[in-house]
Amino acid sequence: MTPPHNPEERPVGALLAPDILAMLEESPGLIAAETEELHPADLADVAEAMPFEQIPRFLAALPTDRAAAVLEYIDEEVRATLLEAMSPEQAAALVSAMTPDERADVLEELDEEHAEDIVDEMPAEARRVTEQLRRYEPDTAGGLMTTDFVSESASTSVEEALRKVRIIARSSRREAMHAIYTTDAEGRLVGVLSLRELLAAPEGTPLAEVAWSEVQSVSPFADREEVTRVISNYDLVVVPVVSESRHVIGVITVDDVIDAIQEEQTEDVQKLGGMQALDEPYMQIGFRQMLKKRAGWLSILLVSEMFTASAMQYFDGELKQVAALILFVPLVMSAGGNSGSQATSLIMRAMALREISLRDWWRVALRELPTGLALGTILGVIGVIRISIWQKTGLFDYNPHWQLIALTVGISLVGIVTFGSLAGSMLPFLLRRLGFDPASASAPFVATLVDVTGLVIYFSVAMLVLGGTLL
Amino acid sequence: MTPPHNPEERPVGALLAPDILAMLEESPGLIAAETEELHPADLADVAEAMPFEQIPRFLAALPTDRAAAVLEYIDEEVRATLLEAMSPEQAAALVSAMTPDERADVLEELDEEHAEDIVDEMPAEARRVTEQLRRYEPDTAGGLMTTDFVSESASTSVEEALRKVRIIARSSRREAMHAIYTTDAEGRLVGVLSLRELLAAPEGTPLAEVAWSEVQSVSPFADREEVTRVISNYDLVVVPVVSESRHVIGVITVDDVIDAIQEEQTEDVQKLGGMQALDEPYMQIGFRQMLKKRAGWLSILLVSEMFTASAMQYFDGELKQVAALILFVPLVMSAGGNSGSQATSLIMRAMALREISLRDWWRVALRELPTGLALGTILGVIGVIRISIWQKTGLFDYNPHWQLIALTVGISLVGIVTFGSLAGSMLPFLLRRLGFDPASASAPFVATLVDVTGLVIYFSVAMLVLGGTLL
Structure with missing residues (x-):
């Protein structure tokens, strides 16, 4: 049994289900007339709120056209299970009564073999149209269209x-x-x-x-x-x-x-979050599928992030000499990732809305450069203030040369945030130029890219600022 | 002059603009008939491709109904500037010819004073309807509706x-x-x-x-x-x-x-990227506005991320004893942030689609716990392999007890990824429960939350694993 999705927001179906189940026992002949005025979407909720084995009986109690309309609104997985449990003749009768575009979509969700069996049982005209529509990819205009006009x-x-x-x-x-x-x-x-x-x-x-x-x-x-x-x-x-x-x-x-x-947006948000698009509702996707969609990117990001370890190894000497430097590594790194994530989501969305196209890259760069500098300066000032307060109030003793360390953090933040904003805004352009989906430029992806560079910027600034005194 | 948004994808307007500009010079009387079959959206592109000062002349060459329809499709900022440059009588004639919902939206974009002047010049019936619609918030059904039915x-x-x-x-x-x-x-x-x-x-x-x-x-x-x-x-x-x-x-x-x-989705993506929603196209928002929308969250995140420095200070002794530990701090921290970002975007989107509601929180937690454990194990294994390869091939010498360091990283990754997945998935629930928009649970926000905890997990695991040998 599939629980109703959302009883507090679409209550009609869940509320009616017990009444209709009772009617199914006592007087199934009345169901068609009693539900005549209800929208098929509500009847689909009724069906989803029933024990699974009762749904075919409920659909059978409705006129074929009505049952087909209800089927169009039933949850994809429930519908596939229902149709695969029916005889091909029964399924073909229902599916043929659907609109041609829904018909093609529904068959797409079934096993190839089941789908073929059902198509074979359809009336000739419905079969012809269905076979024509099934030739198009589901995400194209051909896959979305219906032939009734x-x-x-x-x-x-x-x-x-x-x-x-x-x-x-x-x-x-x-x-x-x-x-x-x-x-x-x-x-x-x-x-x-x-x-x-x-x-x-x-x-x-x-x-x-x-x-x-x-x-x-x-x-x-x-x-x-x-x-x-x-x-x-x-x-x-x-x-x-x-x-x-x-x-x-x-x-x-x-x-x-x-x-x-809505589907496109779900994909974009999931990609932006750093994973493959699930293509199924969160609560319904299987454990293995979920793992597959998430583990890939996480592993790629982990392997890329390993360059941070290499960068840290490279600056091992500096780290040993000025231990206080290490304390601000997470801070400066995350600031770069955060500013990059902002820029990426801004540009990705503007591209999806066609507000900007590929050839606008330099106009975007010209906007992100001053923005990044300004944001970096704001964060840099906050960073310097933080270190000064800790030092002055005796919360922590960074070093006799604490001012230089504060300066290092401040200047690094300006550089890293500027770099993050630029890198984050240019990545979607680069991906699109290379033929990838710009939405693959996820926040974690940008953060990882910026992390390694951020470390290098941080330690380079440290060597400049601290050179001669601490290093 | 505002350049056309996207000539390669909506070419009609940009292509026609020179012809129509020429016609405006030579025979403005022909424009209405020549453009009769064009969609107002295309004529709006024509207008946007013209020098700004020509647009009023172009609109004046069209019948009022047509000009009003074109105005509905013109870019918001250009439209506001246009209407504010006209006399209230001219503007009122155009705006009154719009559909009531568009009329209210257009007036919303103007200075309050200009809007009032225009409303005062409208015919009584149009004024009554407009004033009624303007009482509703733009984001409500009342603000979206039109009164023509x-x-x-x-x-x-x-x-x-x-x-x-x-x-x-x-x-x-x-x-x-x-x-x-x-x-x-x-x-x-x-x-x-x-x-x-x-x-x-x-x-x-x-x-x-x-x-x-x-x-x-x-x-x-x-x-x-x-x-x-x-x-x-x-x-x-x-x-x-x-x-x-x-x-x-x-x-x-x-x-x-x-x-x-589309607007709702733009807001969600921008919030997910870690900023306030821009409410304006990226290319049109002013520098100060852009800074305001982005600096707030970046500063909050920076201040929160400062706890990582405090955590590092706390484990200062351990860091000094086992310097190799520091090399993997960015690695384990980012793994937590990435898994949290995945979980957050999944749940946020499922909530926006009403696939899950507040009371589903424990079902989500029951899914994320095993998912996080499995993902963490995969990453942990990759981490151990990486350290082993570097050590064995002599790329870096971590320590005589390098196996223990590898074990520390591996176990930490399991813990941190599990925590990241759980925290990332629960945060949108918490925010909604507290009355905030769950979309505020941005990827950077989650990453920052998980960073501090990740550090604590990492050093705690290190103390357990290395206790007695290195620590």
Whole structure:
């Protein structure tokens, strides 16, 4: 049994589950009518709150279209287990009643073998569309699109188009029809108008006169970030996916884009935290999977961080002569890591939003250099004050030459924070230039990079400042 | 002059700007017709690519409705400067032609005084609506909503409703009408149907029979995360904002929610990177503002990190006796910070998606404990191998008792990574419990917390392992 995700925030499903379970025992025939007004998302919560073995009975008590809609909202893992437990015929009936894009997504979650068995049992038309959609990568426009959309010849009259739209609206397809696409004699996309605009248009005029001829569209191979950008820049509810020959092959609706944005963001945050993207909810991912996604980066970072040991070995002599230097190693190192982490997350996010592109690197560098210097100076002053207070109040005796040590820490902080800000801001550019995801420039990655350099800066400043007196 | 944001990805505007500038000189009267088919977002790019002083002339060459639509897509700062440079009458004419939600947002960006002057010049109805919307905080449902929506008495017939909808669609209001709300005799919300469902409904039936009686809605005081959750859970294009008396006072459309999601995510990433949210694009924020947002956290972190110096002072005696110990201080500390940063970003994101709630803290702890132990063991083994290789190949001589030093590092890594994972995962819970934003549990914050503890763990393990031989 999978517990409901979040009873305090989506209570409807969890609250109703006991009633519906009772009804399933006593009068299953009433369930369809009793739940008729509920949103499928709420019914999915009801299902998730039930003992697992009751879910198929509950779905069977609903009309197929309804059951398919509920299945679209059920948790991915529960859904996969459910479908794999059914006969291919049963599963095919449910899956065929889903919208084509959901259908392809659902099959993607199953074992290849199970998915094939289900596709084989589908009606011919559903099978054809499903096989077409499954050829696209899930993260591309082709993988996000559905094939249910309305297009009309540009020469059709407004009244005729409206009549057709009403016929389609009355058919069983559930995908929304927010936009109507107009096509030329060869079926190529030439215009678009919203359902609202169709209703507002004067009767009798051909669609060509009322449709917009500038149509925003995406290629089926566009990645989901590109789709998001088009939808969000132009405030669209739906965007057409257009082949090279300018034929509409599908549409992507805004709800799928919202899901894609959320997934993208989850990936970015997880990468920024210094791991591979989990691709599954935290509470559901298996122990081995979780370990695999986290251990890789941690190990790489550990091995890179080993250069700090080498750097410390290199400055072994200095360390032995001025033991007080060692006390501030963690302090100066972490300041570099923190400023680098700030700069990286700023730039990574600005890149994701396309506020800055690759060729802006020098403009960013020109902003980060003075910023880093200013931040470093602030921290340097705090560092000097801290050492002075400890020394003056007798909390610790750093050395007869404590002023020089304070100066070393202060100057190092300026250098390290400046370097951290610059390195942290340039790393996403470098990664993108090399063809990697700029989000891989995680905070721990930057911190590790800056740590080694920070040590070298610190000891070099020490040798300059203390040279002749302590060293 | 503000350079175009991103010519390689949104080329239309930048490409057209020179042509339109030329037209502005020679035949401004043609501009409206020539740009008629362009999306306002593209025309906004055109405007942003022009010398600033030309923009008002360009906007004046467009019909007021068009100019207002273009203004909605123009960069916030440019827009504020533009409106403040106009006379209040000119500005009021443009702003009144915007949708009410955009109107309130735009005024929000201006000086209070300028905003008031513009509001005073608006037509009475626009002024009333604007003043109502400006009373809500920008981040709440009230601040996101627009007041243009369609509602009908539930007793209206489908044909009558369709006739009214067509009249409204033909009026000049540009807000979409994806949903039609039905109301009872007191005007309270009782149902909803989509424009598509209205078209599909049998003529003559009252709306009450075809509308859905379960309507998802939000309170005007709901925060934007709540609005996002409702829109994304139920795959809505629009959600009604409902007063306590169940009257619809506005609607929030999905395009505004996408903008809100993007802003929310920018804030989360920036906080995770260890700073205050910028609230402005990276390239546009002023130097002082940028410094203010970044210096605060950096200073707090530096001061906290000073406890590492205190910890090192405390173990001064041990450090002097076994100098090799110092070499691995950065290594073990950063391992703790990195594992903590992973755990924090995982939990923070799962919380933002409402995958886990406050009361799940012990389930998370039960996952992180074994995960941390396993990750720590992997890193510990790598650490022991590294020291052994350096010693065996003669790269560095750690000590006659180098095995004990290797053991100290290995055991410490297990302890520190376990502690880091636990602390990193619990911190967002603690912050939320205390009423703070869990996103404040930034990677640098966690790293700093774990650093001090990591040092204590490291030296304690050293005293246990080396006690009697080296210490």
